[in-house]
Amino acid sequence: MGDETWSAIICGAYDQFAQVIYLYEGTIARLLGDALVVFFGAPVVHEDDPIRATKAALDLINVAKEYAKEISQKYAIDFAVRVCINTGPVVIGPVSSDLRYDFTPVGGVVNLAARIKFAADPMTVLVSDRTYPFISPFFEFVNQGLIEVTDRREPVRIYQVLEPKIMPGSTRGLSGFESPMVGRESELASLLRLCDAVRAGLGRAVLITGEPGMGKTRLIREWKTAMMAKNPDLTSRWVEGHSLSYGQGLAYNLIIDLLHAIIGVPKAAGEPETHTALLSLIEDLSAEADPSAELQEVYPYLGHLLSLKMEDAILEKVHSLDPQTLQTRYLFSLRRLILGISARQPLILILEDLHWADPSSIDLLVKLLPIAASVPILFCLVTRAEQDTPGWKLVTAAREILGDSLTEISLLALSETESRQMVSNLLEVEALPEKTRSLILQKSEGNPFFVEEVIRMLIDRGAIIQENGNWIAGENLAKIEIPDNLQGLLLARIDRLPEDVKHTLLVASVIGRQFPVRVLEQVLQEQVE
């Protein structure tokens, strides 16, 4: 192949790959001939970078497969890529003039990723055992066994990533350790009261806020279980829409998720299944609630949102609309659907992780919210208290529009007694040394997620070990680090702070965990001078 053809093929591929990488907010760190070094987590940290990297890798293979067809037709050449992912610390230098990042690999993190590619078949994704624990609940894998790597004393276990799991697990919780929900009784009670109001025909909304890991999602799960137990006849419809952490740039992402939940098929379902489910729900509702042709009018727009294969005439009609009119049509259609359902049974509509929601979904939901004034529907807004996100607009709107019909629940840290209870529940035995117990409590500061992660870390590092059914302190209890799963979460939060606040935090962290404000002031003042 001549140089020109070669670069045309490579550049064409990189153009397409870059779009995938940017969608998940990765960074192209370096181009090395026919290799591409990509970072997730630098310079911008997200709490789920390993998951983003893996999603990007799978998408990238799909893009490459399409591209390979093109290249085969044009040049009669087989085009293929491999993607290898490793996780670890990398030191990044200043941005060089061509906008690529200079980096110094620490402990061979980047090298290892480059080495394991020799074990990869073309058009596959491999991950190392350093990446695997972060992503294992979300994808299907084949364990490829151990491989020897030059420069490494220990062989490395690698896994091939096949596809996302249809029913993904959760990064939360310790497998094998379960605690019933501690505390939160009054919150749960007020949620159940809201269900009663909705069953009595009233429209309501509830806002649940709290820091990451404070137990918003857990509270919802317990609420659902309690509600089902109280009313096994299932007279209310429970529908959940989730926002994705990388979904802010995907138009109507939350609405599309919600719509899948309303028609009752998972997002991973195929087109035919989704299509049938939508049509049968529309038919069902028109027969019962509204015999007019009005519901038929919603099909093109809901179908479009769900990317269904529809007749050309219908698609042309939808595509001819400007974005504003299209949004109005989406709103009208969704409202009809929801009115249809709530005419038959009260509807509980959970909007999860609104801090990640995309702006177009939020605009639409703000306009949908007023129906709570007239029909038995309960909007449940779940979000971290991040006021500069598009999702927070829905919170503001709910406060303005709904007034007294809006209940606010703010989840605060667990009390010391509750945290103690949680630790005992998780580790089951009372024999845990007091020193270990107070260390866990001190490090987790009443955040249930932190409690779990500190325990996970202590077990992983051998700082607590199980012996004859009792948990005892191991040897290295003195050395406590930040748990792996919290590392990203905390860094991502620090990353989002304004520069001056970040600097203050940096200085404060050097002084120590607690300090008189005047010391901080003095140090910062001296720096200015």
Ligand SMILES: Nc1ncnc2c1ncn2[C@@H]1O[C@H](COP(=O)(O)OP(=O)(O)OP(=O)(O)O)[C@@H](O)[C@H]1O
């Ligand atoms: N009151 C509680 N008692 C026992 N375990 C809890 C409690 N609250 C939360 N947990 C556990 O702590 C972990 C974190 O909770 P959860 O995922 O609900 O937090 P969250 O507020 O939804 O966080 P995020 O903002 O990241 O979504 C979960 O494993 C959950 O089961």
Ligand SMILES: [Mg+2]
């Ligand atoms: Mg949650």
